[in-house]
Amino acid sequence: MLIPPLREAERANFPCPARGRGPAPKTEIRRDSPTPLGTIGPSLEFQRSPTYSQGVKRLLVIVLLAALGLLSVTGTSVAAPRLMQGTPAPGEPYTAQLIVLGTTNYEMCSAAIWKPRILLTAAHCLTDTGSGTPAANSRIFVMPPGVNSPLVYASGPIGAARVRVLNAYLGQNYVEASKLVVGNDIAAVVLDSDLAPSPFTRLADRTEIERWAKAQRETQIVGYGVTSLTDTTPAIPRSGTFLLSEIQVERRATNGWVTWSNPVNGVDTCPGDSGAPQFVSTGTATLLIGDIAGGNCNAQPRTAEGFAAITYLEVLNPALAAAGYPQIPSAPQNVFATSMNGNTTVWWSAPRLAPESAINYEVRDATGAALCTSLQPYCTFVSQDQLTLRSMNSQGEGDASLVPVAGVVKLSAPNVRVNKSVATFTFPTLDYPVVTGYRIIDQKQKVICRITLMDTTPTCVAKLKPGSFRFTVSATTPQGRTPESYKSRLIQVK
Numbered sequence: 001m002l003i004p005p006l007r008e009a010e011r012a013n014f015p016c017p018a019r020g021r022g023p024a025p026k027t028e029i030r031r032d033s034p035t036p037l038g039t040i041g042p043s044l045e046f047q048r049s050p051t052y053s054q055g056v057k058r059l060l061v062i063v064l065l066a067a068l069g070l071l072s073v074t075g076t077s078v079a080a081p082r083l084m085q086g087t088p089a090p091g092e093p094y095t096a097q098l099i100v101l102g103t104t105n106y107e108m109c110s111a112a113i114w115k116p117r118i119l120l121t122a123a124h125c126l127t128d129t130g131s132g133t134p135a136a137n138s139r140i141f142v143m144p145p146g147v148n149s150p151l152v153y154a155s156g157p158i159g160a161a162r163v164r165v166l167n168a169y170l171g172q173n174y175v176e177a178s179k180l181v182v183g184n185d186i187a188a189v190v191l192d193s194d195l196a197p198s199p200f201t202r203l204a205d206r207t208e209i210e211r212w213a214k215a216q217r218e219t220q221i222v223g224y225g226v227t228s229l230t231d232t233t234p235a236i237p238r239s240g241t242f243l244l245s246e247i248q249v250e251r252r253a254t255n256g257w258v259t260w261s262n263p264v265n266g267v268d269t270c271p272g273d274s275g276a277p278q279f280v281s282t283g284t285a286t287l288l289i290g291d292i293a294g295g296n297c298n299a300q301p302r303t304a305e306g307f308a309a310i311t312y313l314e315v316l317n318p319a320l321a322a323a324g325y326p327q328i329p330s331a332p333q334n335v336f337a338t339s340m341n342g343n344t345t346v347w348w349s350a351p352r353l354a355p356e357s358a359i360n361y362e363v364r365d366a367t368g369a370a371l372c373t374s375l376q377p378y379c380t381f382v383s384q385d386q387l388t389l390r391s392m393n394s395q396g397e398g399d400a401s402l403v404p405v406a407g408v409v410k411l412s413a414p415n416v417r418v419n420k421s422v423a424t425f426t427f428p429t430l431d432y433p434v435v436t437g438y439r440i441i442d443q444k445q446k447v448i449c450r451i452t453l454m455d456t457t458p459t460c461v462a463k464l465k466p467g468s469f470r471f472t473v474s475a476t477t478p479q480g481r482t483p484e485s486y487k488s489r490l491i492q493v494k
Contacts, residue, residue: 089239091146093199094222094277097235098125098189099141099150099157106152108235110223112277112288113145114203116194117323120309121275122293123170123187132175134168140189145196149224149235163191169319171312172255181294183254186307187275188319200277201285203310205400206331207388208368209247209257209289212280216243219261221292221304223276225269228297240267242278242304244289256311259289261304269295269304278306310399313353329358329391331401332377338432339383339406341480346389346403347378347433357393363403364388378433380479411485414440414473418464421493425449425460430475430482437476441484442469464493 098109098121109125119142126134134140141160143150150157171184204212212219219242224235242261251258261278263269269276269292278289294305309316310328317327330353337346346363363371363379366386372379383406390400414427425440425448438451438458448471449460469491472484 087239089146089222089237090148092222092237092239093145093196094279095224095237096145096161096195097143097147097149097224097237098275099143099152099160100126100135101139101141101152101154101156102128108149108224108272109274110225110272110276110292111142111189112200112275112279112291113196113198114188114200114277114288114309115198115320115323115325116196117191118319118325119189119191119195120277120288120291121187121189122291123174123185124176124181124293125275126168126170126187126189127174127176129176132170132173134170134187137165137167140165140168142189142191142195146237148237161195163193163195166190166192167319167322169315171307171315181305183251184256184307184312184315185293186256186291186309186312186315188316190319190323199286200279200288202287202395202397203328204280204287204289204308205310205388205390205398206257206308207390207400207402208280208287209244209259209308209310211368212244212289213247213259216245216262217280218242218264219244219278219280219289221261221269221273221276221278223269223273223292225273225276225297226271228270235272240269241265242267244278245302247308254307255314257308259306259308260302261306262301263299263303266299268297268299270297278304313399317354326393326395326397327354327357328393328397329354329399331399332358332361332389332391335389335401335403336431337387337403337406338409340409340477340482342383343380343479344383344387344406345378345380345433345479346387346406348389349377351391351399354393358391358398359394360392362390362392364390364400376433409475409482411473411475411482413486413488414471416471416488416491418491418493421464421466423448423462423464423491423493425462425471425473426457427473427485429454429456429458432475432477432482434478435475436478438473439476439481440471440473442471443487464491466493468492 095110098111100107111119111121114120141156142163144161150159167190169188171186174184220239221242222239241264245262246260248258276292278292280287290307290309292304292306296303313328320327329351332348332351334349351358362373365371365384371381387403388400389403391398411430412428414425417424440448449462451458451460470487472487474484475482
C-alpha cells in the first residue's frame with residue numbers, strides 16, 4: 001500500500017499520478033466463458049544503476065505531487081523504493097476498489113464508502129488525461145469493500161458489486177492536465193443502490209481538521225495501492241498510519257483545502273491508493289477527512305496529499321441530493337458571543353449553503369465536547385474559552401467555525417432630552433438574541449421607567465422632580481439582567 005505521488009487511478013501502460021493501471025483488456029471471446037485479461041500490477045523492472053540516488057531524487061521532484069493510481073508504468077527503468085509497510089486489512093469496511101475500463105487498458109483506484117450509495121474518490125481516477133469530464137458510467141465498476149484485486153475482462157472485473165454508477169461529480173473546474181496532482185482532485189460517485197453500510201460517522205469539519213493538523217494527529221489511510229513500484233501481486237486492501245501535518249487553505253487554483261501528511265513507520269501512499277479515505281477514529285466516532293490524491297511511495301515527510309471533503313460542499317451536496325440524502329449545511333455565519341453573569345451566550349445566522357438542512361446547532365469546547373445544542377440560533381452555557389460552533393443536518397453532518405472571544409455585555413448610555421420636567425429617554429437596542437425589556441434608573445438606583453414593548457429604538461418618557469441626575473439603562477434577558485450601561489450626561493431639572 002501507500003507509495004510515491006503517482007495518482008491513484010492506476011492506468012496500464014501509462015505513467016499516471018497515484019492511480020494504478022492494469023494490462024490492456026483484450027477482446028472478449030464469449031460472455032459465458034470469458035478469457036481473463038489479467039490482474040492489475042506494476043510493470044516496472046527493478047534496476048539499480050550507478051546514478052540511482054540522483055535519479056531517485058529527480059523522480060521524486062517530478063512525482064512529488066503526482067496522483068497515486070498508476071499501478072504499472074512502461075518506459076525507462078526506475079529504481080524502486082523500499083517496500084511500503086501498510087498492514088493487510090482483508091474485509092475492511094472503509095474502502096472499495098474502482099475499476100475504470102478503457103479501450104486498451106483499465107485503471108484501478110480506491111474510494112471511500114462515505115454513504116451506502118456515495119463513494120468519495122480522487123477526480124483523476126475518473127477522467128482521461130487532459131479531460132475534465134468523467135468516464136462514461138458504464139465504464140466504471142465498483143468492487144465490494146475489503147476484497148482483493150480481481151481479474152478483469154473486456155466486459156468488466158470478476159466479482160464486481162451489483163451496483164451501477166448513476167453519476168460522478170468532480171471538483172470545481174477539475175481537468176486532469178498533468179501527471180502531478182492538480183487542484184480540486186476530489187469526486188463523488190453516486191450509485192443506484194447501497195454498496196455497503198458506511199463505517200464513517202460523518203465528515204470532519206474545518207475546525208477539527210485544523211486542530212488535528214496543529215497537533216500532528218495520527219490518521220489512518222486504507223487503500224488498494226501496491227507496496228512498491230515493482231510489486232506485481234494482486235492488490236489487497238492495506239492500512240497505514242499518517243500524521244496530519246499541514247493544511248493549505250488558499251492554494252492556487254483550488255477551491256477547498258489541501259491536506260499534507262507524514263508517513264509513520266515506513267508506510268507511504270503508492271499507485272492504486274488514489275481516492276483512499278483518510279480518517280480519524282476518536283473512540284466514539286470515525287470522522288472522514290477526505291480523499292488521498294497523491295503520494296511518493298518512499299516514506300519521506302509531507303508525502304500524502306489529499307483534499308478535505310467538508311470544504312467541497314458545492315460538489316458533494318448535488319451528489320447527496322441525487323442519492324436522496326440530506327444536504328450538508330455549511331458553517332453558521334455572523335457568529336457573536338457575549339459574557340454575562342458567569343455565562344456565555346453565542347448567537348449566529350443561518351449557514352450560506354443548505355440552510356434548510358440545518359436542524360440543530362452545537363457549541364463545543366476546545367476538546368470538541370458539546371457544551372450545548374440548540375434548535376434556535378443562540379445558545380447559553382457556563383463560560384469557557386476556545387469555542388467552536390457547528391451546524392448539523394438530520395444525519396449529524398455539518399461544518400463548523402470558530403466562535404469569537406466573548407465580549408462583556410454593556411449597553412450604551414441613554415440619550416436624555418428634557419422639556420421642562422418631562423424627560424424622554426432613547427438608546428440603541430442591545431445586540432443580544434433575546435431581550436424581554438429595559439429599565440432606566442437614576443444615580444440613586446431609583447427606577448425611572450420601564451420598557452416592555454420592543455422596538456427598533458426603545459423610548460420611554462418620565463416626569464422628573466427638580467434636581468441633578470445621571471441615568472443608566474439595563475436589559476432583561478433569559479440569562480438575567482445585564483450590567484448597567486455607562487452613565488448619561490448630567491441632567492439638571494429646575
